Amino acid sequence: MTRLSVNLNKIAVLRNSRGGDAPDVRRAATVCLDAGAHGITVHPRPDGRHIRTADVHALGALTAARGIEFNIEGNPFAPPRPGYPGLLALCEQARPAQVTLVPDGDGQLTSDHGFDFARDAAALTPLVDAFKGIGCRVSLFADAGSDVETAAAIGADRIELYTGPWAEAFASDAPGTVLPAFVDTAARARRAGLGVNAGHDLSQANLASFLDALADVDEVSIGHALIDEALYEGLEATVRRYVRIVDRPPVV
Template identity: 60%
Template sequence: MTLLSVNVNKIAVLRNSRGGAEPDVVQAAVTCIEAGCGGITVHPRPDQRHIRPDDVRTLAAAIRGRVEYNIEGNPFAPARGGYPGLIALAREVRPTQVTLVPDGDGQITSDHGFDMERDIERLAPLVGQLREIGCRVSLFVDAGTTQFERACAIGVDRVEIYTGPYAQAFEAGRVHEQLELCAETARRAQQAGLAVNAGHDLSQVNLGTFKAAIPGLAEVSIGHALMAEALYEGLTRTVKQYLKILA
């Protein structure tokens, strides 16, 4: 069964908009775990506009031994203020998985993946450090990416396919080309020896179609859509609905 990892960044966005401690990121994560999800995802950024380093640490203590913990982030972003850097955070909390994403302050959200030809040499020593810590390493990639053997050679375990364009095509009623591109990317990655994750703009509406096209899909990370749907249906019910789709 494909693992559902719930991204709780949006809980932190709502909390930060008002100040204080509500809504509580840990309580939201625990609610998702009790509803049956298999993982919690966070994506701390240097500007700390949602999940903060202290959230990463508190969540690690709260969920350790219960579900997988996935931390996303840009490994090239330097330490800034209270943000110690992605590798340093991983060294502190030792998550199950670190997903490397080439995002920057100017992006509202992640919108592209790594280039296997341009980025792989810079990534190699950072991947090595994460493997030494004991983390599984996943790379965020665009549908259509090739040369996955390079990722395997530096110790990468998985890739996460960026599904934003797929979701946009689904909404527009022109999904076939993007779905095939994602499926072919997954096949190539699996043939190279990598497991395949997926994430970005996946929802209850488009997830079933995507999963059916990707045999062996290891994990989906879903945050924005799940939290938006939970406003109407409740967090527990929404998580269970996603689990039904993945089953």
């Protein structure tokens, strides 16, 4: 079964645009979990533009109390600075079930590419060991077509397929132009002993087709589209609709 992890970054963006505590990130997480979400994802960035260190601690406590998976995403190479202790230190404090390592620079608006595993393997290996040493399952952000065998060799537990190109192709009525690369990469990852996650621009419109094609996706992390849809449908109803998609038997 594919599990749904709801990314709450956009809730924090809205809160931070005004200041104060509204909307409340912890309350939003509670609504998502009550609606059937299987986990919560956050991607704190060093500049604090959305999810902040205090949010990570609050959500870590909430998910731990409910026995729900907490997934923290971030760039493991970003140095600590005031208000941001660094990704490893943050995970040492919050102890998420999973950490997803992403190669995004400080100035990026959003994550838009995976690791170059051949280039980054030497730098990633000790970091993967460090995160696993504090009990985290480690997932590495990966492009379709990338060298996922190297990701397995350096000790990762999973990859997270960057699905931005899938969403773009689906919206352009050309999903077949990119889908074979995703199917092949997921199959190679599984043969290498890796689990397969996926995320970025997945939506109610394109999620089922993606899951049907790949057949065995462990987890999808969805934030931007889900919050967009929730503006019109309500957060609880939207999460329930996503849960129905991930729970349905794959169409083969």
